[in-house]
Amino acid sequence: MLNKHLLAFVLLACGGLAQASEVVDVYRDPNCGCCKQWIAHLRDNGFTVNDHVEPNMSAVKQRLGVAPRLASCHTAVIDGKFVEGHVPAEQVRLLAQRDDLVGVAVPGMPIGSPGMEMGARKDAYQVIGLTREGRDTVVAEY
Template sequence: MKNFKLALLPFVLFSTSAFATTEVMTYKSPYCGCCTEWVEHMEDNGFNVKIEDHENMNPIKQKLGVEPRLASCHTAVIDGYVFEGHIPASDIKNFLAEPRDFKGLAVPGMPIGSPGMEYGDQKDKYQVVAFKENGKLALFNTHN
């Protein structure tokens, strides 16, 4: 039985440390409090977040292929995928767990109750959409 436990140990350490080193490059306005709260949400969920503040986010969004209909206040990049807005860390983890033919995920706008946009007991129903380079969208998840 002792050998069995030792055989599992490297796998557990590898899988835990591999996720803990997932780096998130986040582009945001220096004046946006909800972006800072989303960063904290991501860090609380095991992501290593780096921040780059920009006065004008439009050039960043254009460079990364975020269409205006998908826009929110901050944009993040993980392993080449683009994540726009207040996406729950659990959705990002699920997305990254399976390679997909999508450019990334987005939560358009700033829905109340999404990570970083908490406001008491209020919660808007909102959708997380997956988007492709060609502009096609697919529903990824719905939150109530």
């Protein structure tokens, strides 16, 4: 039987391993304020964010395979998969469990999505997953 100190050490070590996969690289235009708010949303939800100011976002999106129909203002990468736009942190976290997806996106900039809060107004929006076959699939609706 494990003593309580060894058990605490094991739990802390496992928790540290889980956090290691929650590092997100965010690429954003230097003049975009909502991107900074989305980064704050990720950090508030336990992610470690590497913030990359990028003068040519079109090139970043093309390199990562973000189709124009899925485009928004910023692009992130977590565990080799893209996250486009104002995707809620819970969906970023769930992306790791979806081997069928190469990324997720919230196209455009819907009001009320993380980083796009403007009072009580909230537009309905979808989180779209891009499959390995290049098909769109709705993974969540808000």
